[in-house]
Amino acid sequence: MSCLANLLWILFGGWITALLWCIGGLLCCITIVGIPFGVQCFKFAKLSFAPYGKKVRLHFFEHPIANILWLLTVGWIYFVGYLVIAVLYFVTIIGISRGIQTLKFSILALAPFGAKIQ
Numbered sequence: 001m002s003c004l005a006n007l008l009w010i011l012f013g014g015w016i017t018a019l020l021w022c023i024g025g026l027l028c029c030i031t032i033v034g035i036p037f038g039v040q041c042f043k044f045a046k047l048s049f050a051p052y053g054k055k056v057r058l059h060f061f062e063h064p065i066a067n068i069l070w071l072l073t074v075g076w077i078y079f080v081g082y083l084v085i086a087v088l089y090f091v092t093i094i095g096i097s098r099g100i101q102t103l104k105f106s107i108l109a110l111a112p113f114g115a116k117i118q
Helices: 002-028 035-049 064-091 096-110
Strands: none
Touching (some): 002 035, 002 096, 064 096
């Protein structure tokens, strides 16, 4: 079931989101200071390509300073954005499945450093 759901996710825009996260990761990796943030962008790209059947586990205290910097700079923006998108999906009956997957992104947006995608 998750294979079919991932295929539909990819066909209906998942590949665009993954591509944009990859581009963001490459732009962050241009500078030495941005490399850790670029690696986290690639983590988002991996999840956004095929989120069905995967779980996000946060480990905030593995890298607390990096997670706080992420949260204060861009993390809260991504969290609110993905949360709003998830709520919009939940409004429709057919979008509930996509809304659940989008909640994974909002959770990852809070503290991606040290987070595991299983």
